[in-house]
Amino acid sequence: MSLSSLKPQVETILSNSDKTLDERLLSVCQLLDQEVSYYNWVGFYFKNGDKNELKLGPYVGEPTDHTIIPFGKGICGQVAVSNENFIVPDVAAQDNYIACSITVKAEIVVPLFVNGENVGQIDIDSNTPDPFTEEDERFLEYVCEQVAKLLA
Known part of the structure; x- marks a missing residue:
C-alpha cells in the first residue's frame, strides 16, 4: 500500500466539520494505525500554551505516561527545539530517548507549523526496526500541513 493513497482519506477526515478538532485528529491517528502495519503508536503533541513543553493530544496505541514533555527532552522535545523532522531507526542507540514501551524499536517525529511557528508534531512509534x-x-x-490548515 502506498502512503499517498491515504491522502484523500486524511483530507476527508479533516474536512468533517461535524466533528471537533480532537475527534478529527483521533480519526487520523486511527486511520494511520489501521492502514500502516509498522505504525504501532500514532499521536499528536502540541505546544502547551506559553510553556516550553509539549502536551499530549489525540493518539492511538499503548497508554503513555508522557503527557507533558519539556522542550529538548526526548525525540519529541528535540523536534520542538530543532523544528526539523527526526527519524530514529533504532531507539536503543539514542541517548536522549524517552522510552514509552519496551516494544518500540523506531520513531519518527514531524513538526507541525502554523504561520511559520512550530505548534506541535505528529509522533509515530514502530515495533519494527x-x-x-x-x-x-x-x-x-x-498530514501536518493539512492539520495546520485547521489550526491557522
Whole structure:
C-alpha cells in the first residue's frame, strides 16, 4: 500500500466539520494505525500554551505516561527545539530517548507549523526496526500541513 493513497482519506477526515478538532485528529491517528502495519503508536503533541513543553493530544496505541514533555527532552522535545523532522531507526542507540514501551524499536517525529511557528508534531512509534523511509517523512509532512490548515 502506498502512503499517498491515504491522502484523500486524511483530507476527508479533516474536512468533517461535524466533528471537533480532537475527534478529527483521533480519526487520523486511527486511520494511520489501521492502514500502516509498522505504525504501532500514532499521536499528536502540541505546544502547551506559553510553556516550553509539549502536551499530549489525540493518539492511538499503548497508554503513555508522557503527557507533558519539556522542550529538548526526548525525540519529541528535540523536534520542538530543532523544528526539523527526526527519524530514529533504532531507539536503543539514542541517548536522549524517552522510552514509552519496551516494544518500540523506531520513531519518527514531524513538526507541525502554523504561520511559520512550530505548534506541535505528529509522533509515530514502530515495533519494527528501521521501518521509516522518505515516503513516510513526506506523507507525515503532508498530514501536518493539512492539520495546520485547521489550526491557522
